[in-house]
Amino acid sequence: MACCAFALYLLTQLLAPLGWLRDRLIGAPTATASASVAWSPGATASATATAMAIAAPVSRRRGLLLAILALEIVGAGVAVAAPAALPADDAARLAQLHQSLCSSVFGRSQ
Amino acid sequence: MTVHDIGLHEARLAVLPGRPGPVTVARQRRTAMIYGAAVLLGLAPTFLGASPAWQAAGLGLIVPGGGFLATGGWAVLLLPVTLIVFVAALVAWFWAGMVLAPLIVWLGAAAIAAAMTGDTGWALAAPAALLTAAGIGLAFRARNQKLRTEGEARFVARAGFLPQSLAEVRRDAAEVPDAEAREMGPEELAALRYLLDRALQPVAEWGGFDIIDQFQPAALRYQLNHMGFGLGVAQRAYCPAFSGYLGEAQRNLITKYLDRKVWGYWVYESCWGHLNFTNWDPARRDNIMLTGWFGMHVGQYMLASGDRRYLEPGSLTFRLNDRTAYVHDFTTLIGSVTSNYSTAEFGHYACEPNWIYPICNHYGMSSLAVADAVCGTDHVQRYLPGWLAALDTEFTDSAGSIVGLRSQHTGLPVPFPVGEAGYAPFENIFVPDRAQRLWAIARRELEPLLVDGGKRLCMPGKGLDTGNYKSGHVGAYATMMFAANEFGDHGMAAAAKAGMDHDCGRDMTDCVRRYTGGSNDTNSYAALAQLTRAGDFRSAFTQPPAPGNFTGPRIVDARYPDVLVAKAVSDGQGLSAVLYPGATPGVHGITLGQLTPGRPYRVVGGMVPTVTAGADGTVRLDVALEGRTPLALMPA
Known part of the structure; x- marks a missing residue:
């Protein structure tokens, strides 16, 4: 969904100050290896994932901080969304979202 | 055939640093006048005592979201929100040529403010809107003045060190390697294999490519072009007498380029940039990011291989759907570049509608150079003088550097990092003195x-x-290494490679070199850098290999990756090659072609001492590959 990637780029531009804040508070995320670069003819997905994991070690301290942050976000989300009904099919909802937002602007995604 | 020498030898950094050219000045003046008129129009409702809604609409013309000041109350908070959305619209304009996006946001916000405004508004809205606009303008003015002052200081510093540095560059660049002795070593072969792995997969598959967006630097078209450049340099510099999988890989990339997935972005940009909803031909108006780059790519292949198939009408057809196809070939691609240059007011023309990138125009002029070399035309002689004059006036800043990006409609520059090292190898193709x-x-x-x-x-x-919009230095190191190698600067090339190896996650799994901290595009550029030596990039677009390589014995078939061809050169009579085992050492077969039918040949390095060419001029030969394996063939 290239159009979604484009939308994501615009979003990242707007959220750049938050990224700056995150880098100063909990440190910048470790660079991850590109799956496309790790690709080789006949490579399996697990081999690529292993290569990426080797190239992207995450420090224990940062992992702990990220886990705490994730718990906080999940907790806040649950508190806010508890009365609402959960979607029956997340994939269907994602496709619906894509259909309503991106497809109307960009046409069929590439 | 070489690029015509048009007599531009006089060294100069810039004509008058910091003074925009006449077209730029005219466009900026027009922009200022239009904005001035908008401000007057916007203030008119306030001065004429019109309704608060009209006043809000008017103030919305002065600054995006300015109308919310007239609405008053909490609506004032919508002003900064609108400014943020306006910046996003500017990004969309820059990113994908959405000319209408900023206008829609600006005028749309004014209309919304008018609709939200009741019977009363904030009395101080007009001065507040003017102050906001003035504040933004002054901030930009201060920033521009600071950049200009810094640029002027840099210009003076450059003038001081340039003579000595230039003498050193000219000395290095003159040491061109001997064409007969060239061969790839293990590091070059590992870099080449990164490209071959991707280019030799079925044409419909895209394994190993970054597929993100098709508008900006991560687009597939740039990955394909950079991969093609690397393969083309390998063909021209090391293996001019090898077709086989090296030729197939290059043709595969060209075929992939014709996939709508690659060029379909132009459908959208034509609609929202040119307001053209009927003709989406990608090789017609603007779009030098396609015609210039692809023209280079296809021309380089034809020049190095001697294959002229892309001169055939319809050989580069962009098929939109079952009913519509844009029929092109190499000649019509180049025709698009020349026709756009013929009418380009800035001397250079746009990629996306409105946005003129000098770096893409370097590709465009390079495409004309390779067209001259392939077809015997004189495009460079005709278009380069005006092109250079425009570069020196409309696209040169106070430091003497090239302005990375300029808006065609407004004349305003936008920061876009390329740098001298980014432009230099391309200028080396058509104006070497300036490139040095x-x-x-x-x-x-x-x-x-x-x-x-x-x-x-x-x-x-x-x-x-730029190939995946993540952090990483592969592109920067590869750019430095590529330029250094092109100018024979071994010290800087080694330093750039050392930096890339140190910082970017060098990986040699299966003898394929990749940098895990980079994208496919920058890894492809790194491969190009690894393969390049002094003058290789220039030669790849201006001079075919020695004629014997097209008429004499050549390797026409070898299995990839079992047999890696590190060298294949012919003098018209014999063949000199160097092979490596790509997978496992052992006996592997290759096919030689273009031999004289029925003629016996002496073989050095094969499993047999002599072979006799078949009636079709080919012969199958077994070779025991164990590390570096030289192979020679000569008439008995």
Whole structure:
């Protein structure tokens, strides 16, 4: 969904100050290896994932901080969304979202 | 055939640093006048005592979201929100040529403010809107003045070191390697294999490519072009007498390029940039990011291989759907470049509607150079003088550097990092003197980044990989290494490679070199850098290989990756090659072609001492591959 990637780029531009804040508070995320670069003819997905994991070690301290942050976000989300009904099919909802937002602007995604 | 020498030898950094050219001045003046008229129009309702809604609409013309000041109350908070959305619209304009996006946001916000405004408004709205606009204008003015002052200081510094640095560059660039003795070593072969792995997969598959968006630097078209450039340099410099999988790989990339997935972005940009809803021909108006780059790519292949199939009408057809196809070939691609240059007011023309990138125009002029070399035309002689004059006036800043990006409609420049090292190898194709000057500046300004006693470059910060929009320095190191190698600067090339190896996750799994901290596009550029030696990039677009390579014996078939061809050169009578085993050592077969039918040949390095060419001029030959394996064939 290239159009979604484009939308994501615009979003990242707007959220750049938050990224700056995150880098100063909990440190910048470790660079991850590109799956496309790790690709080789006949490579399996697990081999690529292993290569990426080797190239992207995450420090224990940062992992702990990220886990705490994730718990906080999940907790806040649950508190806010508890009365609402959960979607029956997340994939269907994602496709619906894509259909309503991106497809109307960009046409069929590439 | 070489590029015509048009007599532009006089060294100069810039004509008058910091003084925009006549077209730029005219466009900026027009922009200022239009904005001035908008401000007057916007203030008119307030001065004429019109309704608060009309006043809000008017103030919305002065600054995006300014109308919310007239609405008053909490609506005032919508002003900064609108400014943020306006910046996003500018990004969309820059990113994908959405000319209408900023206008829609600006005028739309004014209309919404008018609709929200009741019977009363904020009395101080007009002065507040004017102050906001003035504040933004003054901030930009201060920033521009600061940049101009810094640029002028840099210009003076460059003038001081340029003569000596230029003399060193000219000395290095003159040491061109001997064509007969060239061969790839293990590092070059590992870099080449990164490209071959991707180019030799079925044409409909895209394994190993980054597929993100098709508008900006991560687009597939740039990955394909950079991969093609690397393969083309390998063909021209090391293996001019090898067709086989090396030719197939290059043709595969060209075929992939014709996939709508690659060029379909132009359908959208034509609609929202040119307001053209019927003709989406990608090789017609603007879009030099396609015609210039692809023209280089296809022309380079034809020049190095002698294959002229892309001159055939319809050989480069962009098929939109079952009913519509845009029929092109190499000649019509180049025709698009020349026709756009013929009418380009700025001397250079746009990629996306409105946005003129000099770097893409370097590709465009390079495409004309290779067209001259392939077809015997005189495009460079006709278009280069005006092109250079425009570069020196409309696209040169106070430091004497090239302005990376300029808006065609407004004349305003936008920061876009390319740098002298980025332009230099391309200028080397069609105006080598100026190219050497660019590299003479770049190499000296890189020196503060050298560490470990000058043996390693160390780029500051996290960098940006334009091939996937993540952090990373592969692109920067590869650019430096490529330029250094093109100008024979071995020291700087080694330092750039050392920096890339040190910082970017060098990986040699299965003897394929890749940098895990980069994208496919920047890895492809790194492969190109690894394969290039002094003058290789220039030669790849201006001079075919020695004629014997097209008429004499050649390797026409070898299995990839079992047989890696590190060298294949013919003098018209015999063949000199160097082979490596790609997978496992052992006996592997290759096919030689273009031999004289029925003629016996002596073989050195094969399993048999002599062979006799078949009636079709080919012969199958077994070779025991164990590390570096030289092979020679000569008439008995």
